[in-house]
Amino acid sequence: MLLIPCPYCGARDQTEFGYGGEAHRARPTDSDRMSDAQWAHYVFMRKNTKGVFAERWVHAAGCRKWFNALRNTATDEILAVYRMGEPPPGGFTDGLPTPAGEPAIGSGNDGSTVALGAFDPGAGGDRP
Amino acid sequence: MSTDPRRRSPLAHRQPIGTADTLHLSELPFWxxxxxxxxxxxxxxxxxxxxxxxxxxxxxxxxxxxxxxxxxxxxxxxxxxxxxxxxxxxxxxxxxxxxxxxxxxxxLSDYDTIITVAGPAARAALAKLIALDLHPRALAAGQAVSTLLAKATVRLWLVQDGEAGPAFRLIVRRSHADYVWCLLADAGRQWGLPPQEPIGRVPLDIGA
Missing domain, CATH: 3.30.70.1520 (Heterotetrameric sarcosine oxidase)
Structure with a gap:
């Protein structure tokens, strides 16, 4: 159970919140010219970061506002919360050591890159 | 608001229970x-x-x-x-x-109703169902907060607090009202509240 600090209401129990997945994913402005593969990449593929991760939460049983949080996915520590539209605060981008000291790659980190290999969504075409 | 004379409050089938010197539940209909x-x-x-x-x-x-x-x-x-x-x-x-x-x-008058929970044991009874800190230093008289009671969203309003114990008002959705009422009655069993059978006799499950 997490104690999540809502930027409007203060620390509240996790059961009051809903999870919104990865933050800062901008909707493509030229979607009419995108291939199906590029669109699918935008819709379905998410980072699977181990370490500091920017994600969205909604305080569903409280103020019902969305906000962003920086969470260390390895330790579940919430490092910062900030409002929608604001850039993530700096100082956390290097990632913190995980409890067992696993390597960043090969243990679930950066999953979409691993799954897609060298696939470049900007190049168009189908998945390799 | 509805002006239909047949208007019926969400807890019209319930009577106030408990006593004011320990724990008392009642509905404030049609606010x-x-x-x-x-x-x-x-x-x-x-x-x-x-x-x-x-x-x-x-x-x-x-x-x-x-x-x-x-x-x-x-x-x-x-x-x-x-x-x-x-x-x-x-x-x-x-x-x-x-x-x-x-x-x-x-x-929203027809969408929600108000349940009052009053008496010296009100804080302890609510604390069984609400994860939020209800201590007077965290929620003082005149303060209100939206939170979860078991699985229902409620607005918890501490109207007054004094020698006679705190008096809370719970603003709950119409369809959650009976659920909240029965859970509060169950939480108040140790202070003498009578058991309340849910409508439809479906056992309450507050989950984990």
Whole structure:
């Protein structure tokens, strides 16, 4: 159970919140010219970061506002919360050591890159 | 609000239970509830002009005047609670004052009802169902907060607190009202509240 600090209401129990997945994913402005593969990449593929991760939460049983949080996915520590539209605060981008000291790659980190290999969504075409 | 004489409150099938010297549950039916949303400055000016209330600007805060209380809901949303039957008049005056300003003003009176939980054991009984800190230093008289009671969303309003124990008002959705009532009665068993069988005799499951 997490104690999540809502930027409007203060620390509240996790059961009051809903999870919104990865933050800062901008909707493509030229979607009419995108291939199906590029669109699918935008819709379905998410980072699977181990370490500091920017994600969205909604305080569903409280103020019902969305906000962003920086969470260390390895330790579940919430490092910062900030409002929608604001850039993530700096100082956390290097990632913190995980409890067992696993390597960043090969243990679930950066999953979409691993799954897609060298696939470049900007190049168009189908998945390799 | 509905003016139909057949109007029935969500807990019309329940009678008040318990005693005021330990724990007492009752329904306050048909109170007026208006949701007002918009820019805090623009809406705040209109509300002050019409009701003489300075809209609260922070979590848990409330402000009242002339029988109407504004509860903070979010940075751009407040709930106005009025005595039964006054919501139409308040809504009409606010609509006039807010004309031309971007806002939302909705009458929720038929959507929610109010359950009062009062008596010296009220805090302990509610603490069985609410994860929030209910200690007087965390929730003082005159404060209100939206949270979860078991699985239902409630607005918890501590109207007064004193020698006779705290008096809470729970603003709950119509369809959650019987669920909340039965859970509160169950939580109050140790203070002598009688068991309340849920409508339809479906056993309550508050989950993990």
């Amino acid at each position: 007026g509830l208006l949701s007002v949303r918009g820019d805090p400055v623009a809406v705040g000016l209109a509300v002050r002009e019409v009701l003489g209330i300075d809209l609260p600007g922070a979590v848990k805060a409330t402000a009242g005047a002339g029988g109407v209380t504004a509860l903070w809901q979010s940075p751009d949303e407040w709930l106005l609670v009025t005595e039964p039957g006054r919501e139409g008049e308040v809504q009409a005056r606010l609509t006039d004052a807010l004309a031309g300003r971007h806002h939302q003003l909705v009458d």
